[in-house]
Amino acid sequence: MAPGVPLDEREEFIRRSLVNRYMRESLGQVPLGLLLCIVMASLCLRVIPMEHVMPWITVVAACYILRHLAETNYVRHLQDAPTAVQRGFVRDIRPVYLVLAIGLGSSVLLFFDRLGDISEFACWSILAGMMYVPTPRLALLPALGRVYTTAFFASALCGMLLVAWQHPSPTSHTAVWFIPLAILQWALTNRMTREMHRTQREHYGLVFDLAAQKREAVEAVQTKNRFLAAATHDIRQPAVALAIYAEYLEAYPDMHLELAPKIHRASRAVNGLFDSLFDLSKFDSGEVQLAVGPTRIAEVIAALVSTADPLAREKGIELRVRVVDALLQTDAARLQRMIGNVLANAIKYSHPGTKILLATRMRAGCVRVEVWDQGIGIPADQIQNVFAEFYRVDAATRLAPDGMGIGLSLVTRLAAALNTRLTIASVEGRGTRVSMEIRDVDPDLAKCRIALDCG
Template structure:
């Protein structure tokens, strides 16, 4: 088994992970005492071959071999299979087979009737050394799991002490003080081993707790470093895309100005183009300012009642001429309803959705619907545009994304729907999208009541949510 503890899993709590590492340490170090116990069995048989009844000695050897075999199987199974499973699975396996440890202790405690006060003192001394060695090795190798260590020591010492006390009380009550001193020394030895095991266990537990916390700290630092790298990457894309998008209208303004200077009589033809280029630059700066405020968390909320019918009329007046100029029909259906939200941010969301729908739609129309659905106001924008290919629905809500081959994207900045998703998240309005290629797209905003405090917290966390925004696919 490897001696390197695995890193804590994200879903594993500290207590469970530490317990699983302690169990793994116990199973790993127990191999030492397991090998020692197997090696001592024939030695003890040889020492007591002339002192103990052969049938009882053989029975003990068979019992000790069987107990060692069972515990050996448990150790092997854990090392080859269970150690690769979850912490919970490791603990469940260990608890199921923990009985194999005190079973070994019981077998060794039963050596006492084979030699105590019957074998020559030299042989008794050798047997006592073997039993004491087993107890000390167990204290060192099993200290990682305190309950198991105590079960082992208690079983070994109680079974040994029980025979000594029975021997004193019933078999040879007047033999002398020797047995009493042995019983007292056994109790003291037992207490010392339990305390030594407890202290060693505390040290091991603290080491694994420290490992867990260090791993959590490293993981946290890794996440923060990755977040910083992501932020830098986004800012680089931000600057590159903004510079690319702003270059064309600014260059056009320069050309128009030169043209107007050299041929002033063309002012009627050039002036509208200058206005369009200026509008494009202003639109870009508006989007960049919105994005900067969102990503700095400096969004000021004014949550209150919003008259949706009035909002629909304002949006129709604002976007109707743009739709008509593109040969589209803008229809507005608004039911009398009140939403609890920030009117400026909601207007910005709806305006971006309408602008996006009109920009993408080459023929047909756009529908703005404000209605009640199960008592909750719902804002929907339908269009008859090209639709969004399957698998790319989420991409349109990322910053600087322009879908290739879609009309209307060449003069955009890829910020509209990104800002919509961010604002919707801040306000707590679930945003969904449904689209069919060649048929059009539906974007739905459920205007659940905005909690001002919760919205302020989400706005303050905007910087940590640079790379993606949660949204729900319909």
């Protein structure tokens, strides 16, 4: 099965495909079946009175016509209907197949041991065709197949026994010995039908998986295209700014005090963007190698605050920090990047005059890092989407139009690599809380000698 595909969706596709294929193929076979029944009736009319043949052909023809009308309606209107509706249709049409199978099987009452050898052989051949030709199609829908084959064999055998009992003859008594053979044929037909059905299910399962893989491949290409377009756009802005500042600095050297901070910010933006892009590409290619070692969470937070606090102050945001120290066995640089991306997101999508809290605390042997903000928040129906690449809520786009929307996507990859449980809660218009529960706590530190039961 294709990865990431819900089982119910795959099963629904298989069932829908089996029903649709059966109805399309069966619709074309109805006229042929009706024609063969007319041929059989004409053979019987040479010996059997019309008042015996006409009721039989009337019932069989009526069943064929009802079946044709029902299947035509399905092909025209129900091929795209929900699976439950299609299953209901199959259930409703089952009595028609039951009566048709009984009618076809009971035809032995007309010709068995009553026609000449050639005519009777022709009738037996037609009857065998009525049984075995539809078998591959009936295998698509076992619910109809079981009804049809069981009623057909049962009515044919009952008809043979009735003829042998009412009109005993050497031929009829000899034919009775074929009854065990017919029962064996019925059992083999049912088994063959089950095997065909299993094969067809596997076939349509593969069709679904290939289609799903194709969709994933197309989506991957589209994602890469969006990635390149977004990256080119976002890199171009600070790069152009750097070029302009360099030209100004070359033309007006005395403006270096004014231009230096701008050059620094533009360079920092380019470096941050490149770092994110490189990390994202390494995660996608599976080339990430962690440099795990003893890491104090307080030192990581301190390094983050030293760079984030000026950005927050520049935007008029108060950054508060509450730290409980703990020793971790992790990749310090990537841990800092994971927390830093969350913190940068909080600063980027918060209004001036609000507060952000960066806090760490111990919980059940784990270190929980939390970032609380009073920003724009995320609508409840979009919370899961913010972890997708390039996804940004509308309000975020308006507040920070220059973002790429890869920050939290990278955070999820870092969290998985760093054995961290990531959760997010938000109220639109009021703020967001992102929690990172880090499990790789060094048990040698006294504060962390607790069983790791937070998984």
